[in-house]
Amino acid sequence: MNFFFINCFSLFFFNFLIFCNFFHFFYFLISSLWKLNNLYIYKKMSKKITKKDEVEENILNLINKENRPYNYQMIEAAFPSMGKTQIVKTLKSLGEQGKLSSKENNKAIIYWRVQDTGPKLDEQGYEIPQESIHDLNRKLDGINRQLEVEQETLKALLSQSRQLNNQLSDDQIQKEIDQLSAENKDLETKLLAFQTKEVVSDKDKQRLDETIKKARSEWVKRKALFRDILDQVLERSNKKKKDLQEDIGWETDEDLKIQMIPDYSKPLPTQQNSTDDSPFKKQKR
Structure with missing residues (x-):
């Protein structure tokens, strides 16, 4: 009887220990899962x-x-x-x-x-810091100085371009050289002819001298005749010469700044000892 009771008690106690261990294991498992769940939620919420x-x-x-x-x-x-x-x-x-x-x-x-009203953004979509008025004025001054330099450079280039455009091309220069060379050759030929022979004969020079003398004589006579007539008209009209000139409208040699033909019949101051009064004598010498 006692042995049976002892066996039963031992079996009960053994089962009780097994149950306690199982409960303890189950409690530990539940606690671990709860902690893991809280840790997961905390990490998720922290993100x-x-x-x-x-x-x-x-x-x-x-x-x-x-x-x-x-x-x-x-x-x-x-x-x-x-x-x-x-x-x-x-x-x-x-x-x-x-x-x-x-x-x-x-x-x-x-x-x-919001279109066209939002701040300026960079490539990543972040707002670009706005510049102050001082920074903008300083940047504007720099741009203006650069603009002045560029304008001066442009002005110099335009002036140089105009000078180059006004210059003759190589073909035009060569053509002008050929033309001037031909003219120079022609002038040299004429100069050689003038130097080797007499251009005007004595007979022609004498005829020209007479023509000049006659023309000057007629010129002097007509001026004297005009002065005589003018003096008579002024005397009878009781007008001043200037007023009468405005009414009639004549013009004198002095008004037109026309010089009288030199009188070659008289010797020139530098040729007082010369007996030849021809104006071509000097040219001949």
């Missing part, structure tokens, strides 16, 4: 973007860079770490701030870039 400004910047840069319409689903596909609620709220906030344009289409809201 999500939680800063509002950073979320807005990323979404705004994406839409501005691509420059095409987006809905929240397309944003969610581009940023898997963002949640739907966060994306919807951010898009709505950007639309209210005027940073994005929006329109509802079949219960779906479409967002796109």
Whole structure:
């Protein structure tokens, strides 16, 4: 009887130990799984973007860079770490701030870039810092100085171009050289003829001298006759010479700056000892 009781107690105690070990193992397994799940959730949540400004910047840069319409689903596909609620709220906030344009289409809201009013962006879609007025004025001064230099260079090139265009070509220069050479040769031939023979004969020179003397004599006579007639008219008209000249309209040699033919019948001051009064004598010598 006692042996049976001892065996039963031993069997119960052994089963109890087995149950305790199994419970302890099960509890350890559940605890481990719970910790792993919490760790996974923590890591997943740590990857999500939680800063509002950073979320807005990323979404705004994406839409501005691509420059095409987006809905929240397309944003969610581009940023898997963002949640739907966060994306919807951010898009709505950007639309209210005027940073994005929006329109509802079949219960779906479409967002796109505000055209020609947003800041300038670089190739990555980030805003380019705006320059100050001082920087712009300094850049403008540099551009103006460069423009002045370029204008001076252009002016010099245009002047050089005009000079080159005004110059004769090689063919024109050669043609002019040939023409001048021919004229020079002809003049040399005439000069040689003048030097080797008498150009005007004595008879011709005498005839010319007589013609000049006669012409000068007639000129002097007619001027004297005009003065006599003019003096008589002035005496009877009681007018001044200037007024009468304006009424009649005559012109004198002095008015026209015409010089009288020299009197070759008288010897020139440099030829007082010469007996030949011909104007061609000097040329002959």
